[in-house]
Amino acid sequence: MKDTIVRSPFFYVGDKYKLMGQLRDLFPKNISTYIEPFTGGGSSFLNTVAQRYVVNDIDHYVIALHQCLSSYAGRQEEFLTKLYSIIDKYGLSCSYRNITAPDEIKKKYVKTYYSRFNKDAYTKMKDDFNEEENLVLLYLLLIYGFNHMIRFNSSGKFNLPVGNVDFNKNVHKAICHYISFVEKSDITFVNKDFMAFLNELEFDKNSYIYLDPPYLISGSEYNKYWNEEEEKRLCTYLDELNERGIRFGITNLINHKGMVNQTFLEWSKKYKVYNIDSNYISFNDNTIKADSKEVFVTNYGSK
DSSP: OOSOOOOOTTOOTTOOGGGHHHHHHHSOSOOSEEEESSOTTOHHHHTOOOSEEEEEOSOHHHHHHHHHHHTTTTOHHHHHHHHHHHHHHHTOOBGGGTBOOOHHHHHHSTTTHHHHHHHHHHHHHHHHHHHSOOHHHHHHHHHHBGGGOOOBOTTSOBOOOBOSOOSOHHHHHHHHHHHHHHHSSOEEEEOSOHHHHHHTOOOOTTOEEEEOOOOTTSOOGGGGGOOHHHHHHHHHHHHHHHHTTOEEEEEEEEEETTEEOHHHHHHHTTSEEEEEOOOOOBTTBOSOOTTOEEEEEESSSOO
């Protein structure tokens, strides 16, 4: 495996891209099936060597987007051409192709010119998606949207505002890496509750489960699916996996903004705990919190 860490083309908040250099060194080296119940953007599986991958997320749209991009395996240029066509149709900026905001907008809005320039076009694209769902449109809404989030209101309408971002060289690079990876890999995408997902799997001695659940004490948007009961349910299940000799690793937040995840802290004392240098930030607060402590807990290796 090359040393370079590749990023998911979803640029998902909470994605483990920046931590994979640390985490990959702590993952087992011989993995038959890599299993991920909370896959999110997917940077974790994209940077892990395994014979096959089975990844899950409870968010239907997250898995639908993975399946959409994966369907273009062997057709990378076709996918890119489709994206460029939509970008041009709406008149969005595309700095990768040197299509950017006019100089007068850049001078007037030095730090926010992409959001100023793309706002109307993005709003039209959002309205069209909400009229008739199209996964390629949803992907571009994620790329141009605020903090690259997938967010729907109570009426089921995508409602994220435009972000100060556009289709740049990093997006192009991430798409190419992703499609190249899925072309040569055996990947199954699943959309279920994490427990239902795990209970349907068969494990062998070289299976490995990596878990990155929503963080109980953070304020991230995707925590809407998570609470204290779910945290305890997960910890209990991991104890059962340990008794069966199945390897797992899990990341979580122990301390954050004066709060302590006491449930996970006490549970983790039974296993091997590694401190992760993460500079944790969340969707609602982009400032780095010095009191935040993120950890990686495993049931393999010496305690």
